[in-house]
Amino acid sequence: MKNLTEKKDISLELDFLKRKACEIRKMTLEEIGTLGVGHIGGAMSIVEVLTILYYRHMNVDPSNPKKEDRDLLVLSKGHAGPVLYSVLADKGYFPKDWLMTLNKGGTNLPSHCDMNRTPGIDMTTGSLGQGISAVVGMALANKLDKIDSDIYLIIGDGESNEGQVWEAAMSAAHYKLDNIIAFTDYNKMQIDGYTKDIMDVDNLVAKWEAFGWFAVKIQGHDFNELDKAIANAQKEKDRPSMIILDTVKGKGVCFAEGKLENHNMNFDIQKAKEAIAVLDGEFK
Numbered sequence: 073m074k075n076l077t078e079k080k081d082i083s084l085e086l087d088f089l090k091r092k093a094c095e096i097r098k099m100t101l102e103e104i105g106t107l108g109v110g111h112i113g114g115a116m117s118i119v120e121v122l123t124i125l126y127y128r129h130m131n132v133d134p135s136n137p138k139k140e141d142r143d144l145l146v147l148s149k150g151h152a153g154p155v156l157y158s159v160l161a162d163k164g165y166f167p168k169d170w171l172m173t174l175n176k177g178g179t180n181l182p183s184h185c186d187m188n189r190t191p192g193i194d195m196t197t198g199s200l201g202q203g204i205s206a207v208v209g210m211a212l213a214n215k216l217d218k219i220d221s222d223i224y225l226i227i228g229d230g231e232s233n234e235g236q237v238w239e240a241a242m243s244a245a246h247y248k249l250d251n252i253i254a255f256t257d258y259n260k261m262q263i264d265g266y267t268k269d270i271m272d273v274d275n276l277v278a279k280w281e282a283f284g285w286f287a288v289k290i291q292g293h294d295f296n297e298l299d300k301a302i303a304n305a306q307k308e309k310d311r312p313s314m315i316i317l318d319t320v321k322g323k324g325v326c327f328a329e330g331k332l333e334n335h336n337m338n339f340d341i342q343k344a345k346e347a348i349a350v351l352d353g354e355f356k
Contacts, residue, residue, distance in 0.1 A: 082299045085128065089295050092162075093123045094355060097324045098348045099158040103171040105344025110174070110183065113334030115155035117259040117292070117319040118226060122159050124298045125224055129306075134164040137191045143221050144210060146195040148203020149228040149257065150184035151336075157181050157190070165192035201234030203227060204254070208240050211249040211312075222306065225254040230262025233271045238283065244312045245284030252312035253305045254285075257292070259321035263335045280314040292317025326350045 082089075096119050104110035126132065130143040147156050154174055161168045166180070173179040180189045184198030195210075197203045207225045214221060227237065244252055256276055260267050267273055280287035286308045290297040298315075305313035321335075322328035325347050328337060 079128065079303075082128075082296060086295055089120075089123055089127060091355060092127055093119050094324075094351050096123060096155065096158045096162065098351055099162065099168075099171060100155045101325065101344040101347050102341070103154050103158060103174050105339055105341040106172050107174045107176070108340055109336065109338045110154055111151040111335060112325060112328050112337050112339070113261065113321040113331075114149055114228065114257065114259065115152045116323045116325055116328070117321050118152055118255075118257050118317075119155060119323065120293045120295060121226065121255055121257075121298060121317060122156060124295055124302070126159050126163060128299070129302055130224065131221065132163070132192075134160075134192065137165055141219050141221050143224065144194040145224045145226070146197065146203045146207050146210075147185055147226050148197050148207075149200065149226060149231055150197030150203070152226075152257075153181070153183060153185040153197075156185065156193070160190070160192040163192070166190070200228065200231040201236035204237050204240040204244075207252055207254070208243050208247070208249065211244070211252050212247060214251060215247075215249070221251065223252050225252060227254065227256055228262070229256055229258045229260065229267050229273050229276075230270065232256060232273045232276070233262075241280065241283040241285065248310040249312045250308050250310055253302065254312065254314045255292075256314060256316045257319055258289075258316050259319045261321045261332060261335065265332065276314075276316045280316075284311055286311055286313040287316065288314075289316040289318060292319035293323060324351060 132142050133139050174181050175183040185193045187193045187196045195206050211223050277287045277289050290301050301315045328334040
């Protein structure tokens, strides 16, 4: 857990954050629409958390993406990589026109995150359940090296079916890794259906508390709730934190929001532009 610096009242930044989240949604729609297929559902459900992390809370420097004392982010649900690419491009880690090369031959932006190909990606992910184990190792290493930074992690609710998640959870609590701040994207859907039908992961707060973590459930699209939960997690001592984000899969996309088939959808650039026009209308 790093030393905390005083931040401006979030009320002064709310309009900026809301508009930035809308911009990130539009960039991601164009990115996936240009390719013609992609994981739109799980990308859109984490727009707000990525926005508040990269534009308010994280200590990062796009001009020096390997800075030793930077905060780290591991997107364990690596199939949501396109939305993280939009954030990184907007922050200046690489040119925005790279977004139009998503998952094409020779690209630096594969469909799942790859730390060896994309500036700003801190861990290769995609094999679900492995991101949290990597984060435990990274957090331990930073403790040993006396690096004062936070490591942020985003996992999926369907991903929480994986036993490896809970093995790593035990390890993080055992080693008192208070430099881990994790989020579960609780959008209640996974590739094969609703999470309650596939493998019910309800009452996640009680589960994570039982494993020795600070845990809280919030509305995952509300910047005020996100800011408060992150600030509280940053103050935790001797235990890691898990913030359960109650989200909507496909949030903000008129043709995908809340639809079971939105895990990996086919849509062209015209359909993307229609959804972008709807988003534009929200800020007129």
